[in-house]
Amino acid sequence: MSGPNNDYDPVEVTPLKAEEVDAQRDAALAAIAAAADLDELKQARLDHAGDRSPLALANREIGALPPQARKEAGQRIGQARGAVNKALAERSAVLEAEHEERMLATETVDVTLPTTRRRRGSRHPITMQSETIADIFVAMGWEIAEGPMVEAEWLNFDALNLGPDHPARTMQDTFWTEPAENHVVLRTHTSPVQARTMLTRKPPIYVACPGRVFRTDEYDATHSPMFHQVEGLVVDEGITMAHLKGSLDHLAAQLYGEGVTTRFRPSYFPFTEPSAEVDLRCFVCLGDNSEECRTCRGEGWIEWGGCGVVNPRVLIACGIDPEVYSGFAFGFGIDRTFMFRHNLTDLRPLFEGDVRFASAFGTEI
Template identity: 80%
Template sequence: MSGPNTDYDPVEVTPLSAPEVEARRDEALAAIAAAADLAALKQVRIDHAGDRSPLASANREIGALPPQARKDAGQRVGQARAAVGQALAARQEVLEAEHEERMLVEETVDVTVPVDRAARGARHPITTGSEFIADVFVAMGWEVAEGPIVEAEWLNFDALNLGPDHPARTMQDTFWTEPADKHLVLRTHTSPVQARTMLTRTPPIYVVCPGRVFRTDEYDATHSPMFHQVEGLVVDEGITMAHLKGTLDHFATAMFGEGITTRFRPSYFPFTEPSAEVDLVCFVCRNVAGVVESCRTCRGEGWIEWGGCGVVNPRVFSACGVDPERYTGFAFGMGIDRTLMFRHGIEDLRSVFEGDVRFSTAFGSEI
């Protein structure tokens, strides 16, 4: 084995020669000084101070030198690398300061300039109101049922004891689809959902059916060709009008507060027998003597018309496959739009449908 090369001259190792180290240092310093931004300086750092830079390669050559030559070579390379590192740090500081100043100028926002800010969206009160009503009945153990808006004529009329000659089947009240031989209509009430439920399920049935309905009404402050209803259906053994009255009293209290009850006035509906109109005790004057006479809400009546109800007609049970000898039931229907007008003091129904976000946000449902 040969001994160490004691005659090795480090000057002959080109990367470690003093002129070469000084040239690489000066080259790095010039590149650092020329870097115009932080991205350019990053590339300079890689080229002149990274692991593959000339000075880093020279530093690795020191290990090949004899012991007596390593000190001088190490000092030369170390001083060059230190000078490059200091120059990089100084240039980094300068460029960062320039970058921040440029950002302050370029990204300055004048908060005093007026702008057209688009209004934020909001959940519509009809949506939140329908969900609230559904929650009232779900809390009693009922279920929410839904059905299609375009409905079969049989389900919308015949199944509900609305015969072929009933006035509601004419164009005066109903939107019919084309072609006519398809016998499809835009549903005029949510009662077809009740019929669908009875056709597909076995009693006992306790369902509430909120949804959109359509009739050929004029569009004014109290009417709309598209509006919203909520209907309820109960089919079970031993159901009476007393159960109906208790249910509607609870519903009225949930919607309008404690002390609000209902009263029934005899009426007629083809799908219920007996049938009744449902009135609410006025939620403003509470039908209190001395106050009711001047109440503008109920106009001195003490009661406000709310909807219709009754015991399900046995013919409807028969049409929908329910045994009328075994089961009885009740049904009711109210306008959701009308209920919300009462609840929130809305005077014009058109405000509900015109899409002004300011109307929706007034109900505290902004998102």
């Protein structure tokens, strides 16, 4: 019986020859060392370590060898490829560091230099809301009237039938200027503009008076010592509460959408008689699903402002004959209107000067 045959025919595979493997390894190392940037190194990696590189193809030829020769050839190819991969990693670290240094040197920005870039500004949302309301009045054929914010006591109180003992005259509601004997206040409403208009013009009068007013209120989510309101005044022959109701319904529909109307609740104001509180039909649920509505809290209506027929005493104080003319007046908060329209629950962002808040309302449609 014959023994095992340990002789074999070492098949000559050229890529696996020691000198050929060493040559391919040296060529790869030279190409890697010569790479001047990351792009050239990437190309060297593809040429000498990729799937179609000479060493990768030689590795595939190992299977053509007899079993006894595969181990030596595998070690030779593995060592060569390991040396190439190590050189790639080392050269890549060097080139990446050089790339970052060049970026820091060439892309440095001097933040102390003046810039030509200007942030795009935006108008204050209250300004836009005031102008929107003014446009509605102008479209109705009314005029816009303005007056000073520092006002005479007589125009702010007496001309409007607010007697000397009225609580609004006290320091609890009014900012008085010094010295007190000058009888000058920061206006507590825009009604003095109405008085000035009646003193300087003859009826018919159709004016709206938007503006900034001041009261000694606490500063919180729903109150501010400075806020904005708009008042409307009509003085003409034959003016009734029906004209007032129609004007407010039109204004409500223009501001909040079709179907939004108003209702009156009896109230008292010294400068109007009869007087009423104005409620706005909820513009979210329109009163249909009021129990589930978070805006009107189940009421179906939202308090909006005050109104009434101009008190004859006010007409007389301003030189208008109440036997010939009658009129109506109303007022509501511009800030409150803006909060309603944009579903805000806190008015303080309107006054704190954060440009990020104002920029969100840069355009009024």
